[in-house]
Amino acid sequence: MNALASDLKTFLAAQEKKSLLRFLTCGSVDDGKSTLIGRLLYDTKLLFEDTLSALEKDSRKFGTTGDDIDFALLVDGLEAEREQGITIDVAYRFFATDRRKFIVADTPGHEQYTRNMATGASNSELAVILIDARKGVLVQTRRHAYIASLLGIRHIVLAVNKIDLADYSQSVFDRIAADFASFAKDLNFASQVTIPLSARHGDNVITRSARTPWYEGPALLDHLETVDVDTALADKPFRMPVQWVNRPNLDFRGFAGTVAGGRIKPGDAIAVAKSGRTSKVVRIVTQDGDRPEAVAGDAVTITLADEVDISRGDVLCGPQTRPELSDQFAAHLLWMADEELLPGRQYLLKLGTASIPATVSSLKHKVDIDTLGHLAGKTLALNEVGYCNFALSQPLAFDPYRDNRDMGGFILIDRSTNATVGAGMIDFGLRRATNVHWQALDVNKSARARMKGQKPAMLWFTGLSGSGKSTIANLVEKALAAEGRHTYLLDGDNVRHGLNRDLGFTDADRVENIRRVGETAKLFLDAGLIVLVSFISPFRSERRMARELVGAGEFIEIFVDTPLDVCMARDPKGLYGKARAGAIKNFTGIDSPYEAPERAELIIRTVEAPPEAQAEAILRYLREVGYI
Amino acid sequence: MSTNKTVISHLRRLEAESIHIMREVAAEFANPVMLYSIGKDSSVMLHLAMKAFYPAKPPFPLMHVDTTWKFREMIEFRDQTAKRLGLDLIVHINQDGVARGINPFDSGSSLHTQVMKTESLKQALDRHGFDAAFGGARRDEEKSRAKERIFSFRDRHHGWDPKNQRPELWRVYNTRINKGESIRVFPLSNWTELDIWQYILAENIPIVPLYFAARRPVVARGGTLIMRDDERMKLLPGEVLEEKLVRFRTLGCYPLTGAIESSADTLEAIVTEMFTARTSERQGRLIDGDEKASMEKKKKEGYF
Numbered sequence: 031m032n033a034l035a036s037d038l039k040t041f042l043a044a045q046e047k048k049s050l051l052r053f054l055t056c057g058s059v060d061d062g063k064s065t066l067i068g069r070l071l072y073d074t075k076l077l078f079e080d081t082l083s084a085l086e087k088d089s090r091k092f093g094t095t096g097d098d099i100d101f102a103l104l105v106d107g108l109e110a111e112r113e114q115g116i117t118i119d120v121a122y123r124f125f126a127t128d129r130r131k132f133i134v135a136d137t138p139g140h141e142q143y144t145r146n147m148a149t150g151a152s153n154s155e156l157a158v159i160l161i162d163a164r165k166g167v168l169v170q171t172r173r174h175a176y177i178a179s180l181l182g183i184r185h186i187v188l189a190v191n192k193i194d195l196a197d198y199s200q201s202v203f204d205r206i207a208a209d210f211a212s213f214a215k216d217l218n219f220a221s222q223v224t225i226p227l228s229a230r231h232g233d234n235v236i237t238r239s240a241r242t243p244w245y246e247g248p249a250l251l252d253h254l255e256t257v258d259v260d261t262a263l264a265d266k267p268f269r270m271p272v273q274w275v276n277r278p279n280l281d282f283r284g285f286a287g288t289v290a291g292g293r294i295k296p297g298d299a300i301a302v303a304k305s306g307r308t309s310k311v312v313r314i315v316t317q318d319g320d321r322p323e324a325v326a327g328d329a330v331t332i333t334l335a336d337e338v339d340i341s342r343g344d345v346l347c348g349p350q351t352r353p354e355l356s357d358q359f360a361a362h363l364l365w366m367a368d369e370e371l372l373p374g375r376q377y378l379l380k381l382g383t384a385s386i387p388a389t390v391s392s393l394k395h396k397v398d399i400d401t402l403g404h405l406a407g408k409t410l411a412l413n414e415v416g417y418c419n420f421a422l423s424q425p426l427a428f429d430p431y432r433d434n435r436d437m438g439g440f441i442l443i444d445r446s447t448n449a450t451v452g453a454g455m456i457d458f459g460l461r462r463a464t465n466v467h468w469q470a471l472d473v474n475k476s477a478r479a480r481m482k483g484q485k486p487a488m489l490w491f492t493g494l495s496g497s498g499k500s501t502i503a504n505l506v507e508k509a510l511a512a513e514g515r516h517t518y519l520l521d522g523d524n525v526r527h528g529l530n531r532d533l534g535f536t537d538a539d540r541v542e543n544i545r546r547v548g549e550t551a552k553l554f555l556d557a558g559l560i561v562l563v564s565f566i567s568p569f570r571s572e573r574r575m576a577r578e579l580v581g582a583g584e585f586i587e588i589f590v591d592t593p594l595d596v597c598m599a600r601d602p603k604g605l606y607g608k609a610r611a612g613a614i615k616n617f618t619g620i621d622s623p624y625e626a627p628e629r630a631e632l633i634i635r636t637v638e639a640p641p642e643a644q645a646e647a648i649l650r651y652l653r654e655v656g657y658i
Numbered sequence: 659m660s661t662n663k664t665v666i667s668h669l670r671r672l673e674a675e676s677i678h679i680m681r682e683v684a685a686e687f688a689n690p691v692m693l694y695s696i697g698k699d700s701s702v703m704l705h706l707a708m709k710a711f712y713p714a715k716p717p718f719p720l721m722h723v724d725t726t727w728k729f730r731e732m733i734e735f736r737d738q739t740a741k742r743l744g745l746d747l748i749v750h751i752n753q754d755g756v757a758r759g760i761n762p763f764d765s766g767s768s769l770h771t772q773v774m775k776t777e778s779l780k781q782a783l784d785r786h787g788f789d790a791a792f793g794g795a796r797r798d799e800e801k802s803r804a805k806e807r808i809f810s811f812r813d814r815h816h817g818w819d820p821k822n823q824r825p826e827l828w829r830v831y832n833t834r835i836n837k838g839e840s841i842r843v844f845p846l847s848n849w850t851e852l853d854i855w856q857y858i859l860a861e862n863i864p865i866v867p868l869y870f871a872a873r874r875p876v877v878a879r880g881g882t883l884i885m886r887d888d889e890r891m892k893l894l895p896g897e898v899l900e901e902k903l904v905r906f907r908t909l910g911c912y913p914l915t916g917a918i919e920s921s922a923d924t925l926e927a928i929v930t931e932m933f934t935a936r937t938s939e940r941q942g943r944l945i946d947g948d949e950k951a952s953m954e955k956k957k958k959e960g961y962f
Contacts, residue, residue, distance in 0.1 A: 050668040119823065121804040122797045124850045131668050133848060145825050152827035273681040278714035286710075288678045288829070317712035328670070329677035331712070342685050366825050380830050383685070439828045448834035450824045 048126070051254060054135040054150040056178070057160030058170040062191045066160065066229035067123055067136055070251065073236045074125045120150045129255040144177060144413040145366035148453055151181035152439065155259040158187045158250070163196040163226070167209040169400045175210075176399045179217040180362060180415065180455065182435055185259055186219045189250065193242065194228040200244040216402065221257060225250055263326040267351035268292030268300070269429070269437055271382035272344045276331055284315055284331040285340055290382065290436035291429075292348065293325040294332070302338060303345040303353050303427035309334040343384035345427040345437075353429045353437060356459035357422040361431075362397075363390070365410035367444065367451035372409065372538050373418075374545040376575040377451065381440035384426055387578065388442070389545070391421040409538050410452075419460060423578065431455035446570055446625075478558035482516045486555045487657050488580055489648070491564040492573060492627060493590030494619050495605055496597035498636040498644075502590065503564040505645035510560060515658065518554050520547055521564040535616040541572055548576035555580055560657070568624040588648065589630035594619050596637060669857055676703075676845040677710040678829060679808060683790050683843050684710075684717050686833040690790040690843075691748070693779075694720040696732045697909045698865050699794035699846055701739075702854055705863045706845065707792075708743065719746035721791075723782055725774035726751060727762055727911035729887050735866045748786070752778035762913040763891070770911070780816045783840065790833075790841045798850045802954035808847045814838040818958050855932055859925045871905040871923045882916030 055063045123134040135150030151157065157178040161171050171188075178186060188210050196202045207224040214222060225234055226242050227250060233239035234249045248256075269291040276284040294300070294311055301308045314321040315331040324330045332346070340346075347353055365371050371390060379388035396407040397415040410416045431438030442452035479486050489506065491499040500521050510517050526533075530546055533539040544567050554561045567573050577585040597619065598606045609617035616622040632651055634644045652658045683690050692707060694700050707716040722736055740747035752760075755773040762770040783791060797804045807823050809831040824832050835841060846854070858865060876883040877897050883904060884891070891913060893899065904917035905928075922931045 048668055050671055119805045119820065121801075122848070123804065124798045124848075126850075126852075149825045149827055273678070274685045274711075276711065276714050282713060284713075286681055288674060315713070317709045327674055329674040329681070329710070378834070380832070382830070383682075435828055439830065441825075441827060441830050441832060443832055443834055448832070448836065450826075450832045453825065453827050 044128075048129065048131050050131045050133065051156065051257075051259060052133045052135070052154045053156040053158060053254065054137055054147070054154040054178075054183075055158045055160065056137050056147050056150075056174045057189075057191075058162070058165075058168060061160040061162050062229045063136060063160050066158075066189065066191065066227075066235070067134055069229050069232060069235050070134075071123065071125050073232065074127055074251075120146045127251065127255055132254065144173070145364065145453075147174065147177050148181055148364050148366070151178055151183055152435070152453070154181075154183060155261075156185040156187065156254070156257060157183045158189050160189045160191050160229075161206065163190050163193045163199075163202055163206065166206050167213065171210065172213055172401075173399050175214055175217055176397075176402060177364075179219065180364070182431060182439075182455070184220040184261070185257055186214065186222050187250065187253065188222070188224040189229075190224060190226045191229055193226040193233065194231055198226070198233075198241045200242075203242075203245070223247060223253055223257075225253070263291055263434070264293055266291040266326070266434060267353075267429075268294050268298075268346070268348045269353065269434065270294070270330075270332070270346040271384070271436070272340055272342055272346065273383050275341060282333070283337075284333050285346065286329075286331045287346075287383070288329045288436075289324050289326050291326050291434050292351075293323055295323045296320075299349050300332075300334070300346045301349040301352060302340055303347050303355055304425060305339065305344075307338045308349050309336040309338050311335075343382075345382065345384075347427070353427045354459040355425050355427050357425045358391070358420065358460040359426075359428065359456050360394070360417065360419050360458055360460060361440075361454040361456045362415060363410065363418050363442075364415050364453045365412060365451065366453060367449055368412055369444075369451070370409040370411050370538075371416070371452065372541040374538075374542040375569075375571050376423075376445065376578070378443040378445055379420070379422065379426075379440050379454075380443060381426060381428060381438075381456075382436060386426055387423040387445075387575075389421050389575075390418045392419045394418060417457075418454075420454075428456050428459070430458055444571075445574065475556045475558060478556070480558075482558045484515055484558070484560065485657050486558050487560050487584055487586060487652075488551050488555050488576070489560070489562045489586050489588060490551075490567070490573065490576060491562065491588045491590055492567045492630075493592060494594060494597045494624055495566055495617070496600045496602055497590045497592035498634075498641060499564045499566075499590045501641045502634065502636075502644050502648070503562045505641055506648050507562050509645060509649055510658070513658065515560055516558065517560045517562060519562040519564065520551055520554075525550070525565075535614075535622070537569075537616075537622070540568065540616075540622075544569070544572035545575065548572070548579050551576070552579045555584065566618050566624070568618045568622065570625045570627070573627065586632065586651075587627055587630040588632045588634060589627045590634045590636060591626070592636045669853065669860065672849055672853060673706065673709070673857070675829075675848060676706045679831070679843060679845040680707055680710040680716075680792070682831055682833065683792065687790040687841070689786070689788050690718040690792070691721045691783075691786065691788040692716065692718055692792040693794070694722050694736070694747070695794060695909075696722065696728070696736045696739075696866060697794070698854055698858060698869060699796065699849075701863050701865050702849075702857055703792065703794045703846055704739070704743070705861060715743075715745065718792075719748050721748040721750060721782060721786075721788075723775060723779045724749050724751045725770070725778070725911050726756065727770075727774070727913060729866075729868055729885070729909065729912045729915075731868055732866055732909060735864075739864070748782070750778060750782035750785075752781060761890070762911055767914050770914075774911075783816065788840065789835060790843055792843050792845060794846050795844050796849050796851070796854075797847050806844065806847070808844050809833065810842045810844065811835070812840045812842055816840070818842075820954065820958070852929075852932060855925070855929045859929055866909060868906045868909055869928065871903050871920045871927075873901045874904050874917065875899050876902050876904055876917055883919070884915075885912055885917055887912040 057063045121136045125132050135154055137147040137150040159174050190203055190206050203226045226245050227234040233241055236249060236251045238249050270287045270289050272285045272287045274286040276286050296311050296313055298311045300311060311332055312335050313333045314324050373390040373393050376387050376389050379386050394417045395404040398405050399415055429437035438456040440454045441450050444451045491503050493499050503519055507517050507519050525547055530543050533543050547565055551561045551563050601607060608614045609620040618624050752774055760770055760773045795803055807826045811824055875886050877886060877899055886899060903921055905920045906917055922928045
């Protein structure tokens, strides 16, 4: 500290050159993670006096360490955590030594908080996994090592904590180290170090302990200060996802973004991954003056030599080293929501700066994260990992996650709750489908529609069982046919018995049912028909998916709004009676929800007029908006 | 570490991360605002915003929630700064609180903060319909802050639910909200107090003069030194006003902000003092210690 007073500039210059290591700590409950972090902060003198005195006070009140300072209280910041003595959420801590700066993500050990560990791991370069020397390698230890490896962490430290309570025994330590090594060998870590330590007493945390003379490796801090975690991202192919187009005036058009890989200089050729257009970099603009070069991690604004159509979501890349471009890929998916994954349901996928509607087209297998074995499954529950094929509504530029985290890591967002429900790591693109998809056909929808002399449309009737959907849809179809229109009616009777006879009534099957109906209706629409779809279709997400499958203005959502008690009283097929008696499970309105439309084009209240009048109202609407 | 590799210095890395966050907000929200508290963290945040959108101006206004009890020098600095940078500045005061005569002396710091800061902020956000609001908070400041996301979701009542936060992975931020909901965005989440000072020094960022030591009129009250910034502060029996060489490590309402005795009157001296400091900066704020877990409680209610 004296050196700094004498020459602050030298000191600050040294500070400036320090590198940053982001690591996470994980372990089971009571393995001593928080104690270890508290110890690191304490021993690197990053604790202030008032923090210390508050800590001493809290230790006496809530602590579990007798008269000693309970470092765990330092990091458990939320009320519920203090009350229950557990860590709930990821907490970020900061400390520095003469050699490095550190950001620590402290993540909880409980099984139900696996998603928090993934959150912490996503931005970390190294993981410290703590275990209790008395307990050895547990199922949780394996889980933590697997999640770390799944999220792309290449460096691992196994901290065998509480070695004091195992009498500083070398044989205990050796057995644990061997156990872990045999499991971790399949996880391909670039560096793996096992350290015996006592967070509570400080053995092998900052300096080598005299109480473990048999241990010849580094103390934890020494290892953290020196481990080389460089992924050489700056030497990888150039990638810059465009965040924002900067147009302060007519003379300036810059593309702002953070370089996600490689490097770029004025004069370099670039390509836009999706459109394939190319240009040259003219300037790398910053407020501090133009830069001669930008490398991975820099936030810059680039101007180009040509007027190229580029917007947010595009990726700039090197013309010779382009990323993959596909609307289908295979990825590992970690599910992070209470509501389970529904294959076939449309979620919003966000990768880099691109947001694209996407569905899991197939769940290839689930991963048993305790054994790494493969399990069959139809859905993913909270904290489960699966290997899935994804189908996107448009092509996405990406790299495999193992090559570039920013270009291969994505989140899934539920479109009705806006919750972040999944985290995905792309493995590889599925190119076959891309080529099929882009096949342009000569006889197209408008040609077919012209031959029939009509405008194709999809009339989507939604409502409770017994609401009168099919009755009205039938009347509408008859009237259209009488006018010489080409139509087709899809309903439960002609679909459930054939195309969808393999589906039941669970949420997952309902989603798949509607997906298939939507796709089928789209084909009929493409054939130039006026398609009438009459399905309960209880979920907003799937109706929105159907809407987005077809062109603008071709989808007409008709909400047949009949109160539940009226439907139950009508009960034309006796289904409500059976459902209430428990003979039918997952019956909409009884023990499965119906999400009413928020922006239906038409709302039909069947209690207000007879079906014939309702059908006439629909035909009137179709005439008014020019369909017939 | 070998030195021939491309290693981005930690300040450049922090700067890039903050700029990335700000651009995400500008691109994805309809009506963002930057909460400007006039303090050193706000100064850094504003400086980064100027960089993020250069040569354009930041595509959002600044907003200051004025409790009417800020240091006079802060208000002066605020108005100068907005003028110098040519930015829109919204100043919001909770007029209802003013009418009720809420003040830190008679109402107590807790009620004063609740009405003039938290309620006032919510009023202002609702009035302008902002869907995203930048704040200069850092994770190293306080325990509940350490657990907050960079994009922190708030419900229709501006409440924070610490046990139900959206997972936040990589640099991919979930910006989706329904009408009436909002996101608080903290671009300085990963900065430490020392980083802030080093950056101010490296970039020569203007800050309020109160951060530098000067002779100021102070009163010893409640274990700290309070500067008497205007006549509204009455001396209690036995209190004496003294001129002391002091400075402030954080700035807020003057009756609630403790000064420290210091002779650090240059940025270099402040950073040097910072390095040898043994007291964390929030201790200068009298509102945090009001009750156990008080920051978490205030944040749940909508405080920044």
